[in-house]
Amino acid sequence: MTSTELAHAPGTALVEVEAPPAALQFLTFRIGAEEYGIDILKVQEIRSYEAPTRIAHSPHFVKGVVNLRGVIVPIVDMRIRLGCDAEINAFTVVIVLNVVGRVVGMVVDSVSDVLEMARSAIRPAPEVSSSIDTRFVTGLGNVNDRLLILLDIEAMIASPDFGLMD
Template sequence: MDTSSASAHRQHSAPPASAPVNAAEFLSFRLGAEEYGIDILRVQEIRSYEAPTRIAHVPSFIKGVVNLRGVIVPVVDLRLKLNCATAEYNDFTVVIVLNVHGRVVGAVVDSVSDVLVLSPAQINAAPEMNTTVDTSYVTGIASVAERMLILMDIEALMSSADMGLMDTLPGVQ
C-alpha cells in the first residue's frame, strides 16, 4: 500500500464528526426489568448460555466454569449477584465474556440489547442511597430516549473480594 492510500484510509477510519467529544461506548443488557450498561472495552465476546461445570463450595452466584477455546472461564450470574427477583434460563440468556484485569470471566445476563455511544451530558451521577445494598459499582444513570440505563463499573464488581475471582492486585486492597 502506498503512503497516499494509507493516509486516505486513516482519514476514512476516523470517528464520525457527529460523535460527541469524550463519548464512550457501552454494551447494554437486561437483568430482570432493568437495563444496565458496561464499558464496551471490557467485552471480549457474547456467547449463548451453556450450562457450566459446577464447582463445590463457591457462592451461589458463581455458576461454575466453562472451557472457552482451552481457557477455563468462571461464570458469574449477575442476576443472582445483584439480587434480581428471578434468574430464568431461556433462549435469550447470554454470557458476556469479559476481560477484567487480564483475566477472562463470563457474566450471565437475561439478554443483550445494543451498543450505545453516550456523551457525558447523557450521564447523571449515581444517586446516593442509605441502604445496606452495595451501590458502589453503579457509576451513573444514563438517559437514552425513553430508556434509563444503569451504568456499572464491571471491572470493580468482578474484582470485589466477595467474588473471589481475582488475585490481590498490586496497589489494590
C-alpha cells in the same frame, strides 16, 4: 480515533495531551426489569448460555466454569448476585469479559445493543439502598426515555465480594 490537544503552561514547552473521548460506548443488557450498561472495551464476546461445570464450595452466584478455546472461564450469574430471578431461556446469554487481566463470563437475561453516550448525558448515581452497591455504579444515562445504570464492571468483578480475584 482519539483527539489531542496542546497544553501549555507559562514558561514551558508545548506538550501534546490526549483528550478524553467526547462520547463513550456501552454494551447494554437486561437483568430483570432493569437495563445496565458496561464499557464496550471490557467485552470480549457474547455467547449463548451453556451449562457450566459446577465447582464445589463456590459462592451461590458462581455457576461454575466453561472451557473457552482452552481457557477456563468462571461463570458468574449476575441475576443471582443482584437478587433477581434466574430463569434460563432462549434470550439468556453470557457476556465474556476481559477485566483485571482475567476472563470472566457474566450471565444476564438478554443483551440489548451498543450505545454511544456523550459524557454530558451521564449523571452521578444517587446514594440509595439497592441490590447493587453504588460503589460499582459509575452513573446513570438517559437514552431515549430509558434509564441506563452504568456499571464499573472491572471494580465489581475485582471486589472481594465476588471472590474471583486473588
